[in-house]
Amino acid sequence: MTNDEHNSASGSINTVVVNGLEIANTLRDEMAEEIKTLVADGRRPPSLVVVLIGDDPASRSYIKGKQRACTRIGMDSRELVFPETTSEFDLLDVIKDLNEDDGVDGILVQLPLPKQIDPYVVAEALDPAKDVDALHPNTAGKLLSGRADLISCTPLGVMAVLDRCGVETEGAHAVVIGRSDIVGKPVSILLQQANATVTLCHSRTRDLASICRQADILVAATGRPRMVKGDWIKPGAAVMDVGVTEVDGKLVGDVDFEAAQGIAAYITPSRRGIGPMTITMLLRNTLVAYTKRSKHSGHSA
Numbered sequence: 001m002t003n004d005e006h007n008s009a010s011g012s013i014n015t016v017v018v019n020g021l022e023i024a025n026t027l028r029d030e031m032a033e034e035i036k037t038l039v040a041d042g043r044r045p046p047s048l049v050v051v052l053i054g055d056d057p058a059s060r061s062y063i064k065g066k067q068r069a070c071t072r073i074g075m076d077s078r079e080l081v082f083p084e085t086t087s088e089f090d091l092l093d094v095i096k097d098l099n100e101d102d103g104v105d106g107i108l109v110q111l112p113l114p115k116q117i118d119p120y121v122v123a124e125a126l127d128p129a130k131d132v133d134a135l136h137p138n139t140a141g142k143l144l145s146g147r148a149d150l151i152s153c154t155p156l157g158v159m160a161v162l163d164r165c166g167v168e169t170e171g172a173h174a175v176v177i178g179r180s181d182i183v184g185k186p187v188s189i190l191l192q193q194a195n196a197t198v199t200l201c202h203s204r205t206r207d208l209a210s211i212c213r214q215a216d217i218l219v220a221a222t223g224r225p226r227m228v229k230g231d232w233i234k235p236g237a238a239v240m241d242v243g244v245t246e247v248d249g250k251l252v253g254d255v256d257f258e259a260a261q262g263i264a265a266y267i268t269p270s271r272r273g274i275g276p277m278t279i280t281m282l283l284r285n286t287l288v289a290y291t292k293r294s295k296h297s298g299h300s301a
């Protein structure tokens, strides 16, 4: 859909609040059908292992959500919890076992990790074929050349939302705010591969507002609540608000959601927006890892 198609006769725009949960559920139903067929053929279901170090309540709650999502589509999921004091050496040992376990298709080490453990070392220790959070340097390298099977979940979720909303990426100017390894960088690469012209912004970018005003597609991934004002948004833009911050007990995005109404063509809300898509793409990656591994090893799973 083009920007103009969203302009009503009066000149104002009917902003579509994207229901990420609905899109996620459709994709999950499709995966559930696929897994049902595999199991009916006598194969084992795909299996995800989530490793948690420590007892952070937020991490626990994310893990519960991921496990529920796995169970609902017929995927096996297992949680391994170790104390906050676990050494890097011991965690690497756990990862080695999981790498060698043929019954495990995906390994996710929940971040953040305690300070004695270097997340980069952990990422390097993962078998790239099971790296469903797409953290291994090989995975990042393959993404650059457009050859990655496993792609960071949130960026993949953003691309799926754009696709399901029918937003044209070819020739569009996409502005990404945030350059983290898990969101900003990979989403900018995916947008470029979808033939958008991409500007990647960060905390040192000069005159961010005027760059954002040029964006047909605006992806905000900073964790700075309501940083993007209404007058930073180009009329008719697709606004993908990835940021989530808790403010006074409420989840708030990087974009001033109210101010974006009547300006953006599409906006993802901070609840039921990109979040459910991230989990869905973790399921997708686990299914892809399972399929690839069965093909390579020739095992019937």
Ligand code: NDP
Pocket: 154, 177, 178, 179, 180, 181, 182, 183, 184, 201, 202, 203, 204, 205, 208, 221, 222, 223, 224, 227, 242, 243, 244, 245, 274, 275, 276, 278
């Ligand atoms: P990081 O903290 O790793 O990165 C934040 C990025 O934002 C950095 O590149 C930083 O720039 C940039 N930034 C910070 N302040 C500004 C500013 N004032 N102007 C421009 N750029 C700025 O965060 P993540 O990428 O991990 O996550 C970003 C947000 O997305 C968080 O709110 C996180 O909770 C959320 N998130 C949501 C997910 C979901 O499923 N909905 C999944 C993953 C993340 P610099 O590099 O210069 O420091």
